[in-house]
Amino acid sequence: MSDREGLLEDIVAAALTLHASDIHFDPVDGLVEVLFRVHGSLLPAVRVMDIESRVTRAVVQRLKVLGKLALGDQRRAQDGHIRMQTFAGICDLRVAVVPTVTGERAVARLVGVGHSAVTLSELGMHGDVLAEVRQVIALRSGLILVAGRVGAGKSTTMRSLLKERSDAGESVLTIEDPVELMIPAYRQMAVDDKQGWTFAECLRAALRQDPDCLMVGEIRDEETAQIAVRAGLTGHLIVTSVHASTPEQAVMRLVEFGNRPSFVRQAVALVIWQRLVRTVCPDCRGAGCDGCRGTGSAGRFAQFRVLSGRVIDLLLADPDSPPRLETYHDTPSLALTKKE
DSSP: OOOOTTHHHHHHHHHHHTTOSEEEEEEETTEEEEEEEETTEEEEGGGTSSOOSSBOTHHHHHHHHHTTOOTTOOSSOEEEEEEEEETTEEEEEEEEEEEETTEEEEEEEEEESSOOOOOHHHHTOOHHHHHHHHHHHTSSSEEEEEEESTTSSHHHHHHHHHHHHHTTTOOEEEEESSOOSOOTTSEEEEOBGGGTBOHHHHHHHHTTSOOSEEEESOOOSHHHHHHHHHHHHTTOEEEEEEEOSSHHHHHHHHHHTTOOHHHHHHHEEEEEEEEEEEEEOTTTTTSOOTTTTTSSEEEEEEEEEEEOTHHHHHHHHSTTSOOOGGGOTTOOEEEOOOOO
16 A cells, blocks of 8 residues: 555556556545556556555545646546656656546556657558558648547557658648647647637637648537538648547548538548557467566557548448448558557
């Protein structure tokens, strides 16, 4: 039940070493259980570092202090940001705290500092898919949708798309909530709902800034979706993301947000749908071993599917009964072999 000084830093350092995406601080019986999200699976911290199975709530309190959250307020959700120096390196933490019936629960998402956007080739795109994506990203107008489930790596792919334009010396402006990774080549805007600086308001303002390429971190509501579609119709290149379980759903989400199917057909130039797939540990064949920290996984790779042109037209020809994507044999897909 340790609450020793430096425990939080040690936890974050262990997470960095494991390439964890998130740290969970779960309240249990008046104490806190610490878990790491590694390759999509939750791993108890006690299995990979010198820590007791449950620690005191002091670790969550310290997280709130560093994140500049209201320490005495335990009745509402709070979000914060921390830049932390550990023996494993510097990282940014996006902290989210919520009240539960057993106490405050906190999740910290890790964002590496000093990382830069990778190229599309480094993501693993090649051949016809890479050629098609680069052909569309070179356009001066249109809407590029990057779609997938939560945690599928959509932000990484969007940054790679923007890199294609910024490397050409063009003006790139982003709207993010929050800004996860500072990239000097881009001009980045941070959403602040509390101040009325919503995605929609940011997008309206950004369109007056004469960008060559504009990234909208996520389409969450009707207003943002409709502004983005109209911007794609009027000479702006927009890169954005939507949560979608299938490539078809990514296109149909824009219709569900109140856009006319004919507008969506004209505006959407490309859909990149992706998911992350676990790689089975070659040593234990997925059973769990010391090499894979008991996760049974050696990492994850991304699978992409790209839709454009005729396929999008067919999907929107009858929005009430879109055909299944599997019927399109000319729709390319590829596997990303670069490990996380």
